Every structure is written in C-alpha cells, then in structure tokens.
Amino acid sequence: MRLRCPSCGSSSCVNSAESVIKAAPSLYARCVSCNDLVLDKRAQINLPDTGFDDLKCKNCGRRPLDAVMAHILSLSGGQESRPALTLQQMGTPLLSPGVPTYAPPHVGYQNLLLLTKQRIVADASDLILKQVPEVKGVIYGDMKKVFGLEDHHAAPNTCRVLAGCDVRADLVTSAYGQILVHKSQSKIHIEHNNMAKMAKLGALPIAGRVVLDALAGPGTLGLMSVLMGAQKVVLNDAWLPAVENAYLNLQANREILGIRMLRRTSTKNRAPSRAPNLYCIATTDNTRIEVYHGEFEEFNIEDSGVDLILLDSFPNTARYFIDMAEEIHRRYPGIDIVCI
Numbered sequence: 259m260r261l262r263c264p265s266c267g268s269s270s271c272v273n274s275a276e277s278v279i280k281a282a283p284s285l286y287a288r289c290v291s292c293n294d295l296v297l298d299k300r301a302q303i304n305l306p307d308t309g310f311d312d313l314k315c316k317n318c319g320r321r322p323l324d325a326v327m328a329h330i331l332s333l334s335g336g337q338e339s340r341p342a343l344t345l346q347q348m349g350t351p352l353l354s355p356g357v358p359t360y361a362p363p364h365v366g367y368q369n370l371l372l373l374t375k376q377r378i379v380a381d382a383s384d385l386i387l388k389q390v391p392e393v394k395g396v397i398y399g400d401m402k403k404v405f406g407l408e409d410h411h412a413a414p415n416t417c418r419v420l421a422g423c424d425v426r427a428d429l430v431t432s433a434y435g436q437i438l439v440h441k442s443q444s445k446i447h448i449e450h451n452n453m454a455k456m457a458k459l460g461a462l463p464i465a466g467r468v469v470l471d472a473l474a475g476p477g478t479l480g481l482m483s484v485l486m487g488a489q490k491v492v493l494n495d496a497w498l499p500a501v502e503n504a505y506l507n508l509q510a511n512r513e514i515l516g517i518r519m520l521r522r523t524s525t526k527n528r529a530p531s532r533a534p535n536l537y538c539i540a541t542t543d544n545t546r547i548e549v550y551h552g553e554f555e556e557f558n559i560e561d562s563g564v565d566l567i568l569l570d571s572f573p574n575t576a577r578y579f580i581d582m583a584e585e586i587h588r589r590y591p592g593i594d595i596v597c598i
C-alpha cells in the first residue's frame with residue numbers, strides 16, 4: 259500500500275519500511291555502468307571540468323552525489339565556472355531515504371534533501387528543485403542547532419522549507435531488526451548515527467514490559483521496543499510535529515511491526531492542556547501501542563502501569579531530565595529509568 263506524505267501529499271516521500279529494507283543494499287550503490295566522480299569537498303572546484311551534466315548513468319539513471327552537488331552549485335549565484343563556495347560550504351546533503359552506504363553514493367530521482375545556510379543556495383532553491391531531479395527539497399537552517407522543541411519553556415527551533423518537501427526517513431538497525439523512521443526534517447533533530455543508542459536499548463530487558471518512551475520524537479526507541487517484544491509501548495512528546503511523525507511511522511512500519519489495528523483518536527471538544535492527550539492507538543498480536551501529545555512532567559506515571567521509562571533527551575536538557583529521573587525513581591522505586 260502506498261502512503262501519502264502528510265506534508266506535500268505526494269506518494270514518493272513516504273515509503274514502507276519493508277520496501278526500503280529490501281532496496282537498501284543497492285539503493286545508492288553504483289551499477290556496472292555508473293559513472294564515478296569524487297570531488298574535494300573543501301576545495302574550490304572548476305565546474306566545467308566535473309562534467310556533472312553528462313554523468314547520469316545510461317543504465318540506472320543515477321548520478322554520483324558529487325555531480326549532483328556540483329550541479330546545485332552551478333545554479334547557485336550566477337554563471338561562474340569556478341565559484342568561491344566549496345561543496346562542504348554549500349550545506350549538508352541528506353539522503354532520502356537514509357540507509358547505510360559503504361562508498362560514495364549514486365543518487366536518483368528525489369533522493370536528496372539539501373540543508374543549507376548559504377544565502378546564495380537558498381536564493382536559487384526554486385531553480386534547484388526544478389532543474390536537479392535528484393533534489394526533493396531545500397531547507398534553510400543551521401545544522402549545529404537542535405531542531406524541534408529543545409526546551410518546552412522556550413520557542414521551538416525550526417528551519418524554513420524553501421522548496422519541495424522536508425519529509426525524509428532513516429533506516430534504523432538494531433539486533434532485533436530494522437525500522438524506518440520518517441521525520442519532518444525542518445522541525446526534527448538530525449540524528450546522524452544512532453548505533454550507540456540502539457546498542458544501549460538492545461541490552462535492556464524489554465520483552466513483556468510496559469515501556470514509556472517519554473521524549474519519543476518520531477518514535478525510534480518506542481517502535482524498536484515493539485520489535486523487542488514489549489507488552490505495551492507508550493510514546494509521548496510535547497512537540498506536535500514529532501507526534502505526527504510517530505503516527506506516520508506506525509503506518510510506514512505497519513507490516514514490520516505486525517500492526518493489526520491503528521486508529522487516530524478524536525481531538526474534538528478537547529481542552530488545550532499541557533498534560534498528555536492520547537493521539538493514536540495501535541495493536542499488534544502481542545503489543546499495545548499508545549501515542550500521546552503532551553509534557554512528560556504532566557504524565558500520569560502512577561496510573562499508567564509503566565515499569566520502564568526511556569529518556570532520550572537533547573544534550574542541552576540532559577541534566578534537567580537526569581534530575582527528573584532521579585526524582586521519579588525516589589517516588590516509584592519499582593520503575594526502571596534509563597537515559598539513552
């Protein structure tokens with residue numbers, strides 16, 4: 259079943275986990291006829307020398323990532339053959355979907371989301387989207403900042419979608435299997451490598467337990483806990499775009515997780531509240547999944563039946579949540595709390 263992107267309505271933004279898992283090994287690997295190009299990311303490059311326009315593979319239709327980036331550079335800021343900007347300075351190309359690559363990737367139609375903070379690239383974003391088929395979106399923002407609701411007492415950090423769509427996914431692997439995690443990338447923190455987190459999660463006794471993924475984001479830990487055999491998984495986040503992404507990820511991972519029923523709850527007549535509100539419910543043969551939108555501080559731990567709380571906070575708020583975890587542990591000594 260094809261899924262529609264809740265952001266742009268296209269059916270090419272959102273993939274099912276099983277289709278990406280199947281395609282992953284060869285998704286960005288060169289085929290026998292592919293052309294290669296590897297450029298120095300830190301040096302000025304002479305665009306005509308790269309031949310970026312002629313490097314599309316006649317067999318698979320893909321181009322080396324550096325050829326695509328050179329193409330984008332050629333559209334940014336005039337007709338110079340040797341632009342001042344290096345490829346590294348242009349921004350960060352995010353593969354869509356993001357899967358492990360073991361060599362310079364070869365990318366195809368709409369496989370790239372470009373995150374830039376260069377004004378001249380931003381100014382050319384419409385042209386880039388129109389003329390570079392590999393680009394699915396251009397967003398403007400600073401990579402070093404945390405995107406999303408870093409601290410719910412402050413305004414959320416988001417970046418601007420300049421052209422196209424910002425929804426992309428990452429394939430996440432643990433010893434228990436793989437899930438596909440979609441993110442509205444202009445509003446959700448970029449995680450480059452979650453292997454350490456998956457190793458930590460994988461070492462926890464999850465099977466048969468009631469797990470609260472308290473700062474769930476798009477749902478990575480919670481969904482993986484379903485694969486690990488939890489009896490019940492509760493996902494909670496104060497940032498609505500993250501909760502919406504978690505719902506999308508239940509749809510995209512429906513088959514992998516064995517979900518039989520998935521239902522949005524009604525938001526009609528609901529009073530605005532900081533306390534978590536039930537957003538959706540899903541069930542598999544063995545697990546009940548509930549997704550809440552609200553602040554963890556207001557979560558009713560006592561009545562929830564939770565016996566394991568996972569806390570995956572942003573680095574800047576880690577101290578705050580560690581203190582909170584200690585306080586919860588004092589009040590409910592039977593509940594395990596793990597900062598991931």
Ligand SMILES: [Zn+2]
Pocket residue numbers: 263264265266267268271272423424425
């Ligand atoms: Zn989209």
Ligand SMILES: [Zn+2]
Pocket residue numbers: 288289290291292293315316317318319320
């Ligand atoms: Zn090829």
